[in-house]
Amino acid sequence: MKKSEANRLSELDRRKFMSYAAKCYLGVNLFPMLGSNVGNAAEISGAKAKRVIYLYMGGGMSHVDTFDPKPKKKDVMGETEAIATSADGIQIGHYLPKTAKVMDKVCVVNSMTSNQGAHEQGSYIMRTSYAPRGTISHPTLGAWTLKLAGRLNPDIPGYVAINGGGGGGGFFGAKFGAAPIGNANEGLKDSRRPGSVGSEDFNRRLSLADRLNKQFHDRYENSEVKGYEELYSEAVRLMSSEDLKAFNIGGESDAARKHYGNGRFAQGCLLARRLVEHDVRFVEVYLGGWDTHYDNFAGVEARCAEFDAGYSALISDLASRDMLKDTLVVVATEFGRSPEIKTEHNNGRDHHPAAFTCLLAGGGIKGGYRYGETDASATRIKENPVEVQDFNATIGHALGVPHDLVIMSPTKRPFRMADKGSPIKEVFA
Secondary structure (H helix, E strand, O other): OOHHHHHHOOHHHHHHHHHHHHHHHHOOOOOHHHOOOHHHHHHHHOOOOOEEEEEEEOOOOOOOOOOOOOOOOHHHHOOOOEEEOOOOOOEEEOOOHHHHOOHHHEEEEEEEEOOOOOHHHHHHHHHHOOOOEOOEOOOOHHHHHHHHHOOOOOOOOOEEEEOOOOOOOHHHOHHHOOEEEOOHHHOOOOOOOOOOOOHHHHHHHHHHHHHHHHHHHHHOOOHHHHHHHHHHHHHHHHHOOHHHHHHOHHHOOHHHHHHHOOOHHHHHHHHHHHHHHOOOOEEEEEEOOOOOOOOHHHHHHHHHHHHHHHHHHHHHHHHHOOOHHHEEEEEEEOOEEOOOOEHHHOOEOOEEOOOEEEEEEOOOEOOOEEEOEEOOOOOOEEEOOEEHHHHHHHHHHHHOOOOOOOEEOOOOOEEOOOOOOOOOHHHEO
């Protein structure tokens, strides 16, 4: 390339060229080091999503009773009935009447499949794209998103986990882990200076702590220590940030809180909306209790009641605020439940990784769209199988993060956000 031509390159073109050259000739990827942010990422792929709200259904959500009903198979459906939705040709379980009204904004991926049939392993691979290994801790999707796309708001955490779930930064370090919020109504704990400590005294204590820590930092200077040191500094900065109010759902009207519902998951969805309004990049909200080996229909009805209120309110609220277009809302779970009803377990359903359902909405995703299909009994994939890694690559693609970006672990092993997965291009509008 001639120097005169290089001078005419835009800043983005230079970044793309340097990253491509480094990848081809050095075997490394400079995307995160080139000051990546959603603006650059979006320009690279035409992506529309800036933020992700990741709703995780812990325990294995029954696809048959929720988003993949088989109304012609009463032996499979049991007590569950299929109902029409706002999306032509898409039916869902009758436990989700409010969600049925927003399905015109949702893409249903009915052909998810996994080879992990245990909870811990299934959840781990869904969140990281990799099977668990005793020798390494893999970054979660939230950590990958923060690493590759960067923060939108430098003053508050870029990755937040509500009601449990989430995860650490893996080999990226503590800096990329989730800031945990145990209960949406309690907000971010220990984020304010105690009233009994004046600002002058507080600063004096910080200065003393810095001096005491300096010798340790100088002696053990490595990326992990540095990561915790940066977290410490960020926590202090957050205490005086105007955006700290994002964590207080008490600022919402009674009508808004009633719209979402009073359950922990529903209030978590409300908090997630507040956080993405303040440009938190990745928010996870956890809803457990889907492990319905026994009395499946009572369990599903109870879980769906809370999910139905929170999810429908979140989708409609984001849409009314014109935020759904650049906020990707994901519903994920580790596997489905068996189409066979276990009468010996009081009509329970067992683990079923061969076929299950996840959802995508917003962020450039087609609404009222179904991708993939299971067979007549929802036992096996009939059309367009989607591996967990493909689903995660689709999340990355929506954000403008190329799924094949390589990051080297501290042990010099190459990893990607979605391992060898490829995005599902058909689900994008």
